[in-house]
Amino acid sequence: MTDFKVIAFDADDTxxxxxTYFAEAEEKFCxxxxxYLSKQSISQELYRVQxxxxxxxxxxxxxxxxxxxxxALAISExxxxxxxxxxxxxxxxxxxxxxxxxxDGVAETLEALHGRYKLVxxxxxxxxxxxxxxxxxxxxxxxxxIEVMSDKQEIDYADLIQxxxxxxxxxxxxxxSLKSDVLPVLALGxxxxxxxxxxxxxxxxxxxxxxxxxxxxxxxxQEVLKxxx
Amino acid sequence: MTDFKVIAFDADDTxxxxxTYFAEAEEKFCxxxxxYLSKQSISQELYRVQxxxxxxxxxxxxxxxxxxxxxALAISExxxxxxxxxxxxxxxxxxxxxxxxxxDGVAETLEALHGRYKLVxxxxxxxxxxxxxxxxxxxxxxxxxIEVMSDKQEIDYADLIQxxxxxxxxxxxxxxSLKSDVLPVLALGxxxxxxxxxxxxxxxxxxxxxxxxxxxxxxxxQEVLKxxx
Numbered sequence: 414m415t416d417f418k419v420i421a422f423d424a425d426d427t428x429x430x431x432x433t434y435f436a437e438a439e440e441k442f443c444x445x446x447x448x449y450l451s452k453q454s455i456s457q458e459l460y461r462v463q464x465x466x467x468x469x470x471x472x473x474x475x476x477x478x479x480x481x482x483x484x485a486l487a488i489s490e491x492x493x494x495x496x497x498x499x500x501x502x503x504x505x506x507x508x509x510x511x512x513x514x515x516x517d518g519v520a521e522t523l524e525a526l527h528g529r530y531k532l533v534x535x536x537x538x539x540x541x542x543x544x545x546x547x548x549x550x551x552x553x554x555x556x557x558x559i560e561v562m563s564d565k566q567e568i569d570y571a572d573l574i575q576x577x578x579x580x581x582x583x584x585x586x587x588x589x590s591l592k593s594d595v596l597p598v599l600a601l602g603x604x605x606x607x608x609x610x611x612x613x614x615x616x617x618x619x620x621x622x623x624x625x626x627x628x629x630x631x632x633x634x635q636e637v638l639k640x641x642x
Numbered sequence: 643m644t645d646f647k648v649i650a651f652d653a654d655d656t657x658x659x660x661x662t663y664f665a666e667a668e669e670k671f672c673x674x675x676x677x678y679l680s681k682q683s684i685s686q687e688l689y690r691v692q693x694x695x696x697x698x699x700x701x702x703x704x705x706x707x708x709x710x711x712x713x714a715l716a717i718s719e720x721x722x723x724x725x726x727x728x729x730x731x732x733x734x735x736x737x738x739x740x741x742x743x744x745x746d747g748v749a750e751t752l753e754a755l756h757g758r759y760k761l762v763x764x765x766x767x768x769x770x771x772x773x774x775x776x777x778x779x780x781x782x783x784x785x786x787x788i789e790v791m792s793d794k795q796e797i798d799y800a801d802l803i804q805x806x807x808x809x810x811x812x813x814x815x816x817x818x819s820l821k822s823d824v825l826p827v828l829a830l831g832x833x834x835x836x837x838x839x840x841x842x843x844x845x846x847x848x849x850x851x852x853x854x855x856x857x858x859x860x861x862x863x864q865e866v867l868k869x870x871x
Contacts, residue, residue, distance in 0.1 A: 470704060471769060486724050491723070499712075499715050502712055509698050509699075540792050541792045561769055
């Protein structure tokens with residue numbers, strides 16, 4: 414048993430459904446652009462532009478939609494009707510209004526940990542959108558605060574842990590992304606739980622296995638409770 | 643003399659130039675749309691849509707650009723060429739790459755306060771963009787961290803002050819907006835310094851005078867040093 418002081422939870426696809434909604438939006442976008450290219454090519458191009466724009470826009474819905482508009486202009490070679498652009502903007506607004514679907518075991522886990530550890534949300538994405546989701550999920554009461562991180566690399570976690578005024582070994586991160594929630598935290602000497610979600614965004618995939626004494630792979634978030642007294 | 647523990651600084655138009663760049667982008671946008679409406683009408687419409695979208699997009703460049711695209715579609719009644727949309731996206735990307743122009747007295751003030759108080763940046767806008775600006779300004783070394791707030795109302799400051807674990811009377815906010823940096827802080831029992839910038843976004847304007855024992859109106863940020871021993 415380790416004496417954790419802070420337990421941080423990723424939000425999207427760890428606490429509640431997210432990737433599913435982005436996949437739906439992408440599906441609609443591919444439909445909208447189907448006169449120009451195959452679904453697969455559109456998806457590839459969207460992914461390429463999104464990654465290319467990450468350093469400009471960061472993560473989240475607004476940057477996603479701006480990238481979508483950019484792709485729409487590019488693959489239609491500027492012949493697209495503006496009505497299509499209007500639709501893309503609408504996809505974005507719809508994304509900000511999606512219902513919050515808690516993942517299995519989340520509420521029970523937070524209820525059990527609340528009051529015993531400082532719980533924070535550590536997430537990428539749009540600040541306002543993440544606040545809205547945590548608030549509307551009813552989970553806000555469990556968290557000390559929300560950390561919206563511009564990225565989730567080692568340096569970002571180092572900053573976070575320093576700001577939280579704990580030692581890395583007192584920090585436990587729980588999330589669905591091996592790349593963003595697990596590897597950088599382990600590298601710093603922290604602990605990390607991976608709870609996979611059924612869909613993983615291409616950008617978050619890694620292709621090797623993790624073996625580490627501070628790493629825990631669980632199928633349900635409630636198993637986190639095994640790590641605490 | 644009050645015993646401050648945290649001094650928080652607004653970023654845009656308090657530490658460095660911002661509104662000027664948004665005004666430039668708006669100028670270009672009005673030029674782009676000048677076939678459809680007068681400059682004044684375009685500006686009014688952009689403002690209306692921006693405010694209307696605040697609860698969806700929050701503050702910052704990305705939401706601004708999405709609103710601009712929306713206005714472009716609306717006032718052209720969907721007859722606009724997509725090349726114009728491409729230009730608008732470009733305006734946004736340019737905004738994320740503007741040079742950082744420190745305002746007069748900022749570096750001297752932070753240098754004098756650094757190490758004696760916990761200094762934080764408390765700002766609205768895009769997380770990534772605010773980080774970039776604080777980092778590129780060379781001011782990052784003075785700050786404990788950056789608080790990107792989804793809004794700057796009383797409740798947001800109450801959250802912030804609680805998270806910082808200080809009492810309101812130990813909190814001093816410095817900013818260029820009476821509405822966002824001064825009034826909510828005074829209402830909570832904190833202290834606030836107003837350092838006006840030559841341009842104020844319509845949304846940040848208030849039309850009454852503030853008289854309050856914890857309120858200080860200075861023409862140069864360096865005057866903040868008068869408040870500390």
